[in-house]
Amino acid sequence: MTETYLINERRWPRVVPVAQELRGDAVADVEGAVRAELAAIGLGDRVRPGTAVAITAGSRGFPYNIRVLRAMVDEVRRLGGEPFIVPAMGSHGGATAEGQVEVLRGLGVTEASAGCPIRSSMETVLLGRTADGIPVHADRNAMSAGAILLFNRVKLHTDFRGRVESGLAKIMVVGLGKQVGAETTHKAGLGEAIVRMAEVFLRNAPVVGGIATVENYKEEPAIIKGLSAAGLIDEEAALLRRSLDYFPRLPFNDLDVLIVDRMGKDISGNGMDTNVIGMHRRIGGVSKPDIRTIVCLELTEGGHGNALGIGLADLVPKAMADKVDWAKTYANSITTGFYGTAKRPIVLPTAEDCVDVVMRPFEPETVRLVRIRDTKHLERFWVAEALLPEIRANPKLSVLGEPATLRLPE
Numbered sequence: 001m002t003e004t005y006l007i008n009e010r011r012w013p014r015v016v017p018v019a020q021e022l023r024g025d026a027v028a029d030v031e032g033a034v035r036a037e038l039a040a041i042g043l044g045d046r047v048r049p050g051t052a053v054a055i056t057a058g059s060r061g062f063p064y065n066i067r068v069l070r071a072m073v074d075e076v077r078r079l080g081g082e083p084f085i086v087p088a089m090g091s092h093g094g095a096t097a098e099g100q101v102e103v104l105r106g107l108g109v110t111e112a113s114a115g116c117p118i119r120s121s122m123e124t125v126l127l128g129r130t131a132d133g134i135p136v137h138a139d140r141n142a143m144s145a146g147a148i149l150l151f152n153r154v155k156l157h158t159d160f161r162g163r164v165e166s167g168l169a170k171i172m173v174v175g176l177g178k179q180v181g182a183e184t185t186h187k188a189g190l191g192e193a194i195v196r197m198a199e200v201f202l203r204n205a206p207v208v209g210g211i212a213t214v215e216n217y218k219e220e221p222a223i224i225k226g227l228s229a230a231g232l233i234d235e236e237a238a239l240l241r242r243s244l245d246y247f248p249r250l251p252f253n254d255l256d257v258l259i260v261d262r263m264g265k266d267i268s269g270n271g272m273d274t275n276v277i278g279m280h281r282r283i284g285g286v287s288k289p290d291i292r293t294i295v296c297l298e299l300t301e302g303g304h305g306n307a308l309g310i311g312l313a314d315l316v317p318k319a320m321a322d323k324v325d326w327a328k329t330y331a332n333s334i335t336t337g338f339y340g341t342a343k344r345p346i347v348l349p350t351a352e353d354c355v356d357v358v359m360r361p362f363e364p365e366t367v368r369l370v371r372i373r374d375t376k377h378l379e380r381f382w383v384a385e386a387l388l389p390e391i392r393a394n395p396k397l398s399v400l401g402e403p404a405t406l407r408l409p410e
Helices: 030-040 065-078 097-106 168-175 178-188 190-204 232-243 326-336 351-358 385-393
Strands: 014-020 052-057 082-087 124-129 135-139 147-153 207-215 221-228 254-260 290-296 315-317 346-348 369-372 380-384 397-399
Touching (some): 030 207, 052 065, 065 147, 065 207, 082 097, 135 178
Parallel strands (some): 254 369
Antiparallel strands (some): 014 380
């Protein structure tokens, strides 16, 4: 029997390719910058011959990840220390030690590529409590070391606004906190609790400091900065403010349809960055930008089936839905305490069916539609003809070709 809701004359708009001018300056010598910044925070004063040093590795994928980690490992070893990698990713990887090693492997971080052992465990020790009683946990392997070195990129978080968001503080209390730490932090409210919990962590763990990066739109490190343990919160807050100059956004506040070619945990913690599609889809509030309908077409392999954020989409094709590992997705959602991100959107047989359905209320000539590769890559995208006047009025946007009928990726 034919599904009556799919009977629809194909009424897709014509679209044009558009380029967006984004800030792209980058650090030329990544390894040299890492060495210099580790020296600047006094690593040599804390690492002596034989000192075991735990170095954090998170679950987010970015191209220079292993280069920074390997430079950190090499510098510790040059000082006579004994480095090892600790997965710092909360409940990711199915909240298992083996799963977290697999996540790292998927990001290219192995014992061979890092040049040191990887010690993975979900066991933690209780470091202490905040003044209002929130427990702070830390990875047992990391706490067995004589020093802990943190590594993460600093950027806007997809779930909250705060003095610090995604960065070294989060890699401590959520990442090294493992499942119990991640769940505790989310329950306490990330935006409200992360600084207080980080302060407890810094007082009670052998954290030397760490390397923080701010990346440009090409996923290259625009800034590489060593943060000392003593000044970590203030220094990270300053970096977060600087990161806004590099963060890519859609140049529209009002859209009828957004087509996202792919989503996944290696793109954003929520699969699609809510700083791009609107944080109201995650936590409510003001609809900015106001995107009425989101169609997502594919789940990346890098998320290993974890489709957290699929609930932010309105429609997806069956081929995408079939790739979801719901056990991993639910585990991640339950840990965060935000269940809507794991809800199942409308699932239609094909990607074409999804676009047919969302176009039904609109005219092809007037629909405000944009198609993007994903929420991390916004230097090139496609826009419906109705948006051309706004494109031409924006000096940071340029049209790259002639209008053509919308096509979906194969």
